[in-house]
Amino acid sequence: MQTKTLSPEMRDRTDAYWRAANYLSVGQIYLYDNPLLKRPLAPADVKHMLLGHWGTTPGQNFIYAHLNRVIKKYDLDMIYVSGPGHGGPAVVANTYLEGTYSEIYPDVSRDEAGLRKLFLQFSFPGGIPSHASPECPGSIHEGGELGYSLSHSFGAVFDNPELIVACVVGDGEAETGPLATAWHSNKFLDPVTDGAVLPILHLNGYKIANPTIPARIEHEELEQLLRGYGWAPHFVAGHEPGPMHEAMATTLDAVVEEIRRIQEGARVRGNLTRPRWPMIVLESPKGWTGPEVVDGRQIEGTFRAHQVPIREARTRPEHLALLEEWLRSYRPAELFDEGGRLRPELAELAPEGDRRMGANPHANGGMLLRDLRMPDFRDYAEDVPTPGAPGIGDTHVLGRFLRDVAKLNEAGRNFRIFGPDETLSNGLESLFDVTRRQWDAATVPTDEFLAPTGRVMEMLSEHQCEGWLEGYLLTGRHGVFNCYEAFIHIVDSMFNQHAKWLKVTAGLPWRRKIASLNYLLASHVWRQDHNGFTHQDPGFIDHVMNKKAEIVRVYLPPDANCLLSVMDHCLRSRHYVNVVVAGKHPAPQWLTMDAAVKHCTEGIGIWQWASNDQDAAPDVVMACCGDVPTLETLAAVSIMREHLPDLKIRVVNVVDLMKLQPRSEHPHGLSDTDFDELFTKDKPVIFAYHAYPWLIHRLTYRRTNHDNIHVRGYKEEGTITTPFDMTVLNDLDRFHLVMDTIDRVPKTGDRGVYLKQQLKDKLIEHKQYIEKHGQDMPEVRNWKWSSPQ
């Protein structure tokens, strides 16, 4: 390398800083005591359990040290995302070296005692995890589950024009589906209003036990692949530290200047052609600077460097000697003074204050979070003069509200809607009255609603939508993910990781709360008219319910006014995952806005206008949860009130699913007294539920009347058919609900038996009718609730 970006003195100091980070990383994995190696390493200085990932760590330390240099040189506002976040020792070491770690955890001080704690706590009971976990300052991405680094990074830079996210992508991680598609994020970035992502593909060649694909294709093939994704890759390759420092420094200067050129071109000169953003491919040995050979087997530069290269240092003297040699190869006495403090000429290489990547407020997004400006959701109310008034489709009503949320926060640039090509399909078309889908690729005149800047982000990848939104939220903004109910399962695992992150950060006082992750699941199981069986799956709720009660909330508003009230609440909430399931098809409306606000605030309640048990104990409780189950329940109630007038019926509607759980399990849970009052201690409960029935049993199994709760829900029967037939296929229809009641309430007597016979006949009529006419019977289609006199 002929370039001279680094003076020899600067190169040596950068190398020393890197050695310090490497030393601290090895120390974290191995050392129980003797942190500065002031005496010969003894077996008792080594931890019993050796846990952690060395392989990725020296490469990340190298990157971090060089990023520090460009942050200082160009005064960059930069955060670091560690895709291979299993390299926790690297981020911990670097945030310690720059001082942020000790500011947050004063006990882990910048001296010998602090070093001992730093080493001991890592992967140790009562200590910190081995990943770039929430406990680690500067991290918004744990990287435990690989694949999301690039989408998180893009989420972070949307609407953050000054921010650059340096995103290390593991070459193994790059094989995952979410990461592979995340390269396309560059077609959505607006160089004027958004910041920049600098991907650094860490080509260290190996995963846990295999080579990586990007490392085993021709150089040209990799370059073409990345160019094909629209990037301008810069390669830094080698293993000799000296030339590598020079190459990395030169390359980083070039890419930072290129990013600035692109941004200036767009912002100052109005250049709107889609830029080819720069990225780096860093090709360095896995386990770089670690032991070359252990027990006759090559370690450095192979997959064997992935975790802990020397495993028996406590018990085998030759391993202990190797470990000591490795640690001493970093020459700790040159790096830290007698007291264990990083020498000042190295300490000054780190940026200062908030420019340190561990202290950058973007990585503790709650610090930057501002409330949304909210329109009054009551202004969007559907007019409901009487229960059963016709509605245009609940999400369409919500769309008008979200449109104005988008409008009111346009200037604040802190609210976005994400969806995999479904914002229109899910009924949120009103958004396009005021904003566009952000899109930086080519357009043709027949396109709709595309613009370089906009509040709606659509890419046909649920992973991207989720990852972008998470990155957006984690850096202190707000958003909604609208998705077909069935396909939200694609991000089950990403939801898991985010929920875990929220749980852990909720317990860290220095981490500020962030806005909730709001899912709007429309196009739900009961109304998949175009698509049928493949699109019918309400199981995301079951999945979500496994997570900590403090974090998850599930709402099934029965109509538009309830949906407005629920969504207003969700958008104002903090640090939750809110799942809201709503319909988009024209459907009857039940509650005035005033009633809806009360109902949603309570989360569950008796619908007095539909019940007739005010002056006597009910014979049956008809419970419902979800828009279609509510419709079928009310239709069933109307049949019973006409044909079985003596029957005392109580209608209970559930908006907030968590109300069903005991209070000891969920903060929203009803007390046993309240539950028993609503559902009685001994009367049959016919429960029509939106999703898989078992969940209701799971939530209520400790309640007094549990044996008497009979749940109807989706039981995996579906196809392309009429809306009513979907409920029939799953025994959730009004006729089945009435027949269930008759079976369980002896009081219905012979009248009940005759009614049951008529309803069985009706079900046959229904089948014959739909097979002939291709739509539901008029009495079903045109059914309306009429309040009994």
Ligand SMILES: Cc1ncc(C[n+]2csc(CCOP(=O)(O)OP(=O)(O)O)c2C)c(N)n1
């Ligand atoms: C989605 C996912 N699948 C599997 C794993 C298990 N795993 C942990 S590290 C790793 C290899 C990662 O390789 P790479 O991204 O190249 O990182 P590096 O080599 O830098 O450690 C695997 C497969 C995981 N963490 N996440």
